[in-house]
Amino acid sequence: MIRTGQDYLDSLAADRDVWVDGERVKDIATHPAFAPIVGLRARIYDMAHEAGTSDVLSYLDERTGERNSVANKLPKTQQDWVDKRAAIDAVLDEARGVVTRVGDETVGEMWSLYDGQDMLNEVDSRFSANIRRHVDRAVREDPFHVSANTDPKGDRSKRPQDQDPDMLLHVVRETDSGIVVRGAKYETAAAYANQAFTKPTIANWGDAELSDYAVGFILDMNARGLKYLCRSGFAGRRKPEDYPLSNRVDEVDTLVIFDDVEIPWEDVLFYRHTRAATYIRATLHRYSxxxxxxxxxxxxxxxxxxxxxxxxxxxxxxxxxxxxxxxxxxxxxxxxxxxxxxxxxxxxxxxxxxxxxxxxxxxxxxxxxxxxxxxxxxxxxxxxxxxxxxxxxxxxxxxxxxxxxxxxxxxxxxxxxxxxxxxxxxxxxxxxxxxxxxxxxxxxxxxxxxxxxxxxxxxxxxxxxxxxxxxxxxxxxxxxxxxxxx
Structure with a gap:
């Protein structure tokens, strides 16, 4: 069911390991660098419940009778896209500026993988079942969904295997419960999001058919082993009357450290097969x-x-x-x-x-x-x-x-x-x-x-x-x- 702003705020674990300006953040919702954008994300959730904007930001699912987010709805008609554009405009009107990473711009990347289910079935039928479940979950549960894509990369004249292996996110071992990954990703809004579609960057895998770097999964942002190292925020550095956009719509970018983070098998969307990684890179922005x-x-x-x-x-x-x-x-x-x-x-x-x-x-x-x-x-x-x-x-x-x-x-x-x-x-x-x-x-x-x-x-x-x-x-x-x- 579509969330409220308070539901979203309650979903941000108090013990997240978030750092900015050399200090650990005690409360993301009230910290000067995060408070404006976290408040805006909560405001977007509340807009879906309010009389003036509910019909623009949400729709009634005829199958379940529940109201869901227009942003997360699978697009099947031209009208769906017209509705999505109207919802984006409503959010930007409320923001009085441009905000990009608020969910609608990244959820479409999962739809690209949804289109690749035949290819995933050839690799492992579990993976296509996982993407269907997560696409459905995004519709029903309305998480704040972002996208983790860019790695630090290191020396790009070398294969990832020929330098510090952690420069690109990779799998270090399997367990009965899932895979354990190590490395880092840059991602805007990660520190205050609920989940991320984490996928490989453009990488040189050589001729390998299988690679520990070819991995994609849905990441729970409250998972153990995550550390969020954020750039300095623009909000709070100067007075709002002199810098209104900096203080209202700054979205904080983050280097997310994966220190042996376990990803449950049900959240793995593809693993090791470079064909699947190549497919998602080629079609990633088909919708988004x-x-x-x-x-x-x-x-x-x-x-x-x-x-x-x-x-x-x-x-x-x-x-x-x-x-x-x-x-x-x-x-x-x-x-x-x-x-x-x-x-x-x-x-x-x-x-x-x-x-x-x-x-x-x-x-x-x-x-x-x-x-x-x-x-x-x-x-x-x-x-x-x-x-x-x-x-x-x-x-x-x-x-x-x-x-x-x-x-x-x-x-x-x-x-x-x-x-x-x-x-x-x-x-x-x-x-x-x-x-x-x-x-x-x-x-x-x-x-x-x-x-x-x-x-x-x-x-x-x-x-x-x-x-x-x-x-x-x-x-x-x-x-x-x-x-x-x-």
Missing amino acids: ALPFTQRNLRLADLMIGAALWNVRQTGLEKQPAVQEKLAQLACYREGINAHLTAAIAMGQTSPGGLLMPEQSLLYTGRVLATTQLPAMMHLARELCGGQICITPDAASFANPDTGPWLEKYYSINENWVAEDRRKLLAFARDLLNSDYAGHRLTFQLFAQSPPFAHLAAVYRNFDWDGPLDLVRSAADLSDRVTGGAA
Whole structure:
């Protein structure tokens, strides 16, 4: 049954070994670095129960009569995807910023493995039964689900077996109850999540058919042997009135240490078979690329809004050069939206009987959203102007000695007084110029995989036969000519 915010807070074990800024965290829910994002995740759960948002974030399961999360629902129709997009927008509206790792963006990775049940059955029939059970559990129990993917990697010119073996997560032994794993994974939101789909990174397994590094499982984040080493949070470091996004929607990234953690057999999704690991790497974002890319759409809207308010404040909206830059931002925004909309409209039936977004459109949309983001952020900076990097903090505006001068020079007219001007510049600075903004830019570029892997996904899913056949006909090539394997 769909959870409440308190259910979620109660699920976070008090004895988790979480560290940040060199100190162990006593209470994740109240620690300054975690409290805003943990509170927001709890708020999302509560929204599913409230009259104004319940029908957007939840649905009534006709089979069980229970209300479940729209985010965790297996997508079988176009309407399911339309509903998921609406749910994401509702969450981002509540956050008043962009949050990525809140569950909906990662649960789809399990659906990719759900599509691979025939392959899993060839390896071990237990594994396909495990993925079906966990997909069903995600629907019924509504855990906060994240994804553990990236390892420290070490020297990538060497095989993992030829260096410190713990650089990549691997199995060290089997027990009657399960497998014991050792190593480390980077994962955003791990310290305050319930479970993670833990899987291998892009690795050089050589010609081995079996490898202790080719392992995937569902990880209980309260399991023994886990240690969470978190980067410094942006929340609490500076005042919220000066850095509103940093203090509201920062998602804390974590190096999760697996110190001989036992994974029960019922939670193992594949093990040792490199074929299964290769399959999941190739299809991992078949579904989750859509909600991930939709975050870039919201980021584009925030940049457009911040830029447009700034040029309207200063009376520059009618300038052709300004309009040209705004139009470029609009093209970026609508390009993302068009890819997402078309990917749903042209959705395809997956091997597991689900409706997956049209893959070529989805992956090319992701490339557009991520590769153009740095240029679009710079355009938005130009439109916001240099004051976003030189404006004093809120305390200076409030001080009786300095405030009158700032009131004089930051008031534009009777509609735009100094305080509103300061708030807009502070928001734009945090969105585009702050350390949080730089972190968000890097995160969007690498969070699902590096740019070369995004392009590799396009290469694997684009219909190369169409252009080949077109030119065969236009150039009157003989039937003996073959295109080869794209």
